[in-house]
Amino acid sequence: MQTFADISALREQIKQYKRDGRQVAFVPTMGNxxxxxxxxxxxxxxxxxxxxxxxxxxxxxxxxSEDLNNYPRTLxxxxxxxNSEGVDLVFTPTPEVMYPNGLDKQTFVEVPGLSHMLExxxxxxxxxxxxxxxSKLFHIVQPNIACFGEKDFQQLAVIRQMVNDLCLDIDxxxxxxxxxMDGLAxxxxxxxxxxxxxxxxxxxxxxxRWMSSAIRGGRDDYASIIEDAIDQxxxxxxxxxxxxxxxxxxxxxxxxxxxxxxxxxAAYLGKVRLIDNQVLDLSGDNKESTEEQ
Numbered sequence: 001m002q003t004f005a006d007i008s009a010l011r012e013q014i015k016q017y018k019r020d021g022r023q024v025a026f027v028p029t030m031g032n033x034x035x036x037x038x039x040x041x042x043x044x045x046x047x048x049x050x051x052x053x054x055x056x057x058x059x060x061x062x063x064x065s066e067d068l069n070n071y072p073r074t075l076x077x078x079x080x081x082x083n084s085e086g087v088d089l090v091f092t093p094t095p096e097v098m099y100p101n102g103l104d105k106q107t108f109v110e111v112p113g114l115s116h117m118l119e120x121x122x123x124x125x126x127x128x129x130x131x132x133x134x135s136k137l138f139h140i141v142q143p144n145i146a147c148f149g150e151k152d153f154q155q156l157a158v159i160r161q162m163v164n165d166l167c168l169d170i171d172x173x174x175x176x177x178x179x180x181m182d183g184l185a186x187x188x189x190x191x192x193x194x195x196x197x198x199x200x201x202x203x204x205x206x207x208x209r210w211m212s213s214a215i216r217g218g219r220d221d222y223a224s225i226i227e228d229a230i231d232q233x234x235x236x237x238x239x240x241x242x243x244x245x246x247x248x249x250x251x252x253x254x255x256x257x258x259x260x261x262x263x264x265x266a267a268y269l270g271k272v273r274l275i276d277n278q279v280l281d282l283s284g285d286n287k288e289s290t291e292e293q
Contacts, residue, residue, distance in 0.1 A: 001089070002088070002089050002090070003090045003091075004090070004092070005094065007093070010089065010091050011140065013089060018142070023048040023049050024048055024050045025047050025050070025144065025146070026053075026146045026147070027040045027051070030188065031055040031072070031073060031188070032191065033082070034187070034190075035178050035186055036185075036187070037149075041082065041087060042085065043173060045085070045086065047173065050088045050089070051086070051087050051088050052088065052089045052090075053082055053090050054090070054092075054093075055091070057071050059099075059103065060099070060103055060129030060133060061125075063123045063125060063126055075092065091137075091141070098133070108128050108129075108132045109162060110128045110131060111127065111131050115128060115158055118246070118264060119266065122242060127154070131158055131162050138163075144169075144171065145173060146170055148174060148175065149174075149177060150174045150177055151177040151186075152275070156172075157251060177276070180202075183205035183209075184202045185204075189274060197272065200269060201238075204267055205276055207232045208276055208278050210229070210232065215245070215261060216280060222245045226244075226245065229243055238268070238269055240266075241267050241268055242264070243263075243265050244264040246264065248261055259281070260281055261280055262277055262280075263277060263280070264277045
């Protein structure tokens, strides 16, 4: 496994692989790697000859300096895990490499509509930061395939739209959320939870599954379902931040044409903000299995 902090050296190695006719799959991360990230790496390995992983905590997508400063950084452990997975190249740039002129002078990429709704409405600039850094990384790595987790549902939608709008020749592959045995979606932020918060954290997934069951059972009073879910979370001393029930394809409100719904949920346990989602069919035959993962 080769590790690069320099853009030009990484590019030269990737060019050599491509001259040899090899397909490149890319997994962008912010580090503090867990089984969810490694699942993306394994999917990338299935789909391509060469696997490239980036580790970069992107300051542009954080709307609170406290979150940026507290984001777990575990580079040595991350590199060990990636080496064990047979990753070929790891890109570990600094903010100075990615933003040499500073954030204020950085050209940015913004996906209209999707970036400003739902989570984007409450976190202005967040998805601009995501789209900008992913676009930069795509131009550096020039992958054939890129793998992203479905846990960040709106982020994945933003990236798919960006790739489509900018005519990038990259196949975006979504990979199902990986969960702990108690149902909690794996996240780098889980390591910031206290012992007590970690014990209560699975209520987030249980509440989401309850919402899914209510909808599959025929309820379409979505506002009331959300209010009930808020009560369930607060009963466990979890503070809801955002809960939405939307059309899974458009992220717009559900209408008579909607085939699938997505439940999007975010909540605070202490100072830690966790997110999760579940997609379900709106027909009588729901085949979605996220609640079993």
